[in-house]
Amino acid sequence: MQIICISRGSQSRGEEFAEKLAAKLGYECISREQLIEEAIRQKIPIGKLETAIIKPHIFSEELALELEHYKALVTSILCEKALKHSIVYHGRTGHLLLQGVEHVFKIRVESDMTYRIPYVMKQLNISEKKARRYIEQIEEDRRKWVRQFYHIEWDVFTLYDLVLNLTHMNVDNAATAVCQMAQLPEFQATPASISKLKDLYLASRARLLLATHPKSRHKHIQVKATNGVVHLTYLSQEVRECSMLNELLKGLEDAREIICTKAESTILWIQESFDIDDDTYKKVLSLARTWNAAIELIKVVPCEDETLTGENQTREPENTNSNWQDEHNTDDEESDAQFPKDITRLYEKLILDGKAGGERVAPCTLKSLLNTIDRSSNYRLIILDKIFITKSEAIQKRLCQEWSNVLSDSLKVPVITLEELISKYHFGPRQAVRLTVFALLTAVIVFLLFHYEDIILSFLAKDGTSWRILEAIAIALFVPLFASLYGTVTGLFLKLIKLD
Numbered sequence: 001m002q003i004i005c006i007s008r009g010s011q012s013r014g015e016e017f018a019e020k021l022a023a024k025l026g027y028e029c030i031s032r033e034q035l036i037e038e039a040i041r042q043k044i045p046i047g048k049l050e051t052a053i054i055k056p057h058i059f060s061e062e063l064a065l066e067l068e069h070y071k072a073l074v075t076s077i078l079c080e081k082a083l084k085h086s087i088v089y090h091g092r093t094g095h096l097l098l099q100g101v102e103h104v105f106k107i108r109v110e111s112d113m114t115y116r117i118p119y120v121m122k123q124l125n126i127s128e129k130k131a132r133r134y135i136e137q138i139e140e141d142r143r144k145w146v147r148q149f150y151h152i153e154w155d156v157f158t159l160y161d162l163v164l165n166l167t168h169m170n171v172d173n174a175a176t177a178v179c180q181m182a183q184l185p186e187f188q189a190t191p192a193s194i195s196k197l198k199d200l201y202l203a204s205r206a207r208l209l210l211a212t213h214p215k216s217r218h219k220h221i222q223v224k225a226t227n228g229v230v231h232l233t234y235l236s237q238e239v240r241e242c243s244m245l246n247e248l249l250k251g252l253e254d255a256r257e258i259i260c261t262k263a264e265s266t267i268l269w270i271q272e273s274f275d276i277d278d279d280t281y282k283k284v285l286s287l288a289r290t291w292n293a294a295i296e297l298i299k300v301v302p303c304e305d306e307t308l309t310g311e312n313q314t315r316e317p318e319n320t321n322s323n324w325q326d327e328h329n330t331d332d333e334e335s336d337a338q339f340p341k342d343i344t345r346l347y348e349k350l351i352l353d354g355k356a357g358g359e360r361v362a363p364c365t366l367k368s369l370l371n372t373i374d375r376s377s378n379y380r381l382i383i384l385d386k387i388f389i390t391k392s393e394a395i396q397k398r399l400c401q402e403w404s405n406v407l408s409d410s411l412k413v414p415v416i417t418l419e420e421l422i423s424k425y426h427f428g429p430r431q432a433v434r435l436t437v438f439a440l441l442t443a444v445i446v447f448l449l450f451h452y453e454d455i456i457l458s459f460l461a462k463d464g465t466s467w468r469i470l471e472a473i474a475i476a477l478f479v480p481l482f483a484s485l486y487g488t489v490t491g492l493f494l495k496l497i498k499l500d
Helices: 014-025 030-042 045-056 061-084 094-098 114-125 128-150 173-180 191-212 240-249 279-291 341-352 368-373 393-411 417-427 429-451 453-460 467-496
Strands: 003-008 028-031 086-092 105-110 162-165 221-226 227-235 257-261 265-271 294-299 356-363 379-384
Touching: 003 014, 003 094, 014 028, 014 105, 014 173, 028 030, 028 061, 030 045, 030 086, 045 061, 045 086, 045 128, 061 086, 061 094, 061 128, 061 191, 086 094, 094 191, 114 128, 162 173, 191 221, 191 227, 191 240, 221 356, 227 356, 240 257, 257 356, 265 279, 279 294, 279 341, 279 356, 279 379, 279 417, 294 341, 294 368, 341 356, 356 368, 368 393, 379 393, 429 453, 429 467, 453 467
Parallel strands: 003 086, 003 105, 028 086, 105 162, 227 257, 265 294, 265 379, 294 356
Antiparallel strands: 221 227
């Protein structure tokens, strides 16, 4: 079950290339236009979505929910197809719908303006200047769509495994060359990637059920799935009873369990190993309660560890009367592989504490981690700590900092270590001593200011150049010092009352 996703620019010959490649490989070819047709049949207002994204200041909350509905629909279609047979999909950035599926072959197809402009001039019978403007406008509209849809820039070429310039290359020859690349082991399905594909399929079907039911259609609910367990994160003002969500998803096939969490946002906690008895859990949990946030766990597994994560099990996809469903018969093998015990135990504790936001496992490579993280989640903070624990302290610190920088730049979310978390958000005995000392110093300075008010005013009122210089120096030294003391006291007090 191979998946090839082709991202094509305007008039880049990407559609022609995708069809040639699919024909040579014997795979099914799926286009974005086909998915849009299905979305229109499902009464999703694609036209309104496109217009709202392209034109600023008219993207409403209702359209945001329709966008989630559309995303769930196209994800379910792609996953359903990919679980049955190999596919070639061509659109904008469809591979980003399949986050965490490692074997997806991601290709970007481009053509130079020297080819595209004459083609548009001939097709639309317009001048060169208008043709150039037409292409640039379409590219900008697609850029806005991807930015809204995935929160990234679509022309960042690190998102792709291969970038093809078809300006001077024969499309048939390019397809032949890519056929050879498609046989590389990096692009072959593994039990772990199939498990992830099934989880995406399950989560998208759950989101579709919620999006099509009158009781939950207009609710903001984040849906994830891990090993057949569906995780729902919702706002307390949106859903009063968790039982309502369980009832709506009662008939969801392949769902082993439904876990509901009330939360305004999510804290992503990434480590190489988790310890349920570690005091840091209490500190992270305390912060999550303060922010009314769910906690999502990602365990990174060292590359030397070849153990598979997730349930290496292939289930038969759900049969429906949809136009996208074909008759099929598969004999699937089951495996007893489970999540590592440390993350499982910690996640069970999170469920009991009502802060479970999902659990995942990823190989200890930056690319795999970025591919595993769900970009649609409302992350407020990322805690990255205790990775590369077998390496020296200096290497561990350097690599951790490099990963923090990349995660922060990619997701636009603050990334901190557990030590920084404790320092910034935790109020303990050390912070109590600092608050007391700095509060006393601040109080003493304020008392001295009022007690010697006349002397201070007399000093500031003295005339003469030398006195003016002294007054300026005194003020320049005093104001930052007092501001620092007062700011520290205020910050520690807000931390004490858990208001940040």
